[in-house]
Amino acid sequence: MKRILVTAASLACALLAMPLAAHAQYPERDIRVVVPWGAGGGTDAIARKLTQIxxxxxxxxxxxxxxxxxxxxxxxxxxxxxxxxxxxxGVLTYDSVVTIPWQGLLPSYDLENLKLVARVTSEPDALVIDADAGYDTLEQLLAAAKEDPEGVRVAVQNLGGRTHLALLQLQQLSDTQFQVISYPGGAGPQKEAILSGEAVGAVTSLGDFANLLQDGTVKGLAEFSSAPNPTYPDVPLAKDHGVDLEIGSFIVLAVPAGTPDDIVAQIESAYQAAYESQEFQDWVSNVGVTPSWLGTSEVTQWAEETQQTLFEEMDALVEQGILTK
Known part of the structure; x- marks a missing residue:
């Protein structure tokens, strides 16, 4: 009888230990990485490069x-x-963290539904222009827009999203009006708009337009940052031309809330190693995106503080009648 009791106890212990053993075998099947934007944009490229490593x-x-x-x-x-x-x-960007909850686009949205794993980039937005458009400075473009607002067509991504907000703030700070055209789906459609002549320029990060910057199809007219871009140091800062504007995006990795801590730690470790690899650092230095790591222990507080600050800024623009909600 005693031997049976010992066997039963051993079996119970083995059953309790099974989840831990399962975690230890992670991963046992393919891991899906969701990029909530179309292929061909900067977020897609960065996510694919990091994930590959x-x-x-x-x-x-x-x-x-x-x-x-x-x-x-x-x-x-x-x-x-x-x-x-x-x-x-999941691969989150500015709009995933800020625009969706502020506009109420996803009623079930709550940052607590996600476990943030890490932030991997910080990307100032910029104004890029068709290299053949004849604008060499931000002042020249602003002057043209003041003379003929309908004639200066600038592409943003989603109306009410980050790039639209950046352009609205540029208009407010420079007392200028552009013809704003929305191209949902990320930077890919913005590139097509410039290549087809539908738009003269676009607001997005320099990294999103890396290939067109490198081949000379477009040029950066102004970056909305506090410091020169390490990859494109010749792109002027907007603040140096009388427009004190700083805004941009970021990339954050996340998993569903409730994912076991040991698995989260494995994901964080794998991506941190990829982030710190010479391969990624060399690659990212050529695309105009600033690598910026915050691990699991820091990223949630940063995201919550970022949300609060930007919500207040956008609420103020609504009160001024510049932005609608």
Whole structure:
């Protein structure tokens, strides 16, 4: 009888230990990385490069899936609803963290539905212009817009989103009006708009337009940053031309809330190793994006503080009648 009791106790202990053993085997199948924007933009490129390197670190297959719609709400909602097993990772941007909750685009949205793993980039926005448009300085473009607002067509991404907000603030600070054209879906459609002649310029990060900057198709007219871009130091800062504006995006990795801490730690470790690799650092230095790491222990507080600050700024623009909600 005693031997039976010991066996039963051993079996109970083994059953209790099974989840820990399962975690220890992670990953056992493919890991899905959701990019809530279309292919071809800066967020997509960075996510794919980091994931490609992280795949070797984590010891399993990882694949990127682009899920467009709702200013990234469609993809982020899938991440929030995914099983908490570490096999779904979301790539969040400014709009995922700020625009969606502020505009109420996803009623079920709550930052607490996600476990933030790390921030990997900080990307100031910029005004890029068709190199053949004849504008060599920000002052020249602003003067043209004041003379003929309908004639200076500038592409943003989603109306009410980050790039639209940046352009609205530029207009306010410079007492200028542009013809604003929205191209939802990320930087890819903005590039097509300039290449086709539908727009003369666009507001987004320099990294989003890296290939067109490198081949001379477009040029950076002004970056909305506090310091020169390390990859494109010749792009002027808006503040140096009388427009004191700083705004931009970022990339944050997240998993569904409730994902076990040991799995979160494995994901963080794999991406941190990828981030710190010489391969990624060399690659990112050529695309005009600033790598900026915040780990699991810091990123949530930073995101909450960023939300609060930007919510207050946008509420003030609504009160002034510059932005609608």
């Amino acid at each position: 992280a795949e070797d670190e984590i010891g399993g297959t990882m694949y990127v899936e682009n899920i467009e719609g709702g200013v990234s709400a469609t993809g982020i909602s899938q991440v929030m609803r995914a099983p908490t097993d570490g096999y779904t990772i």
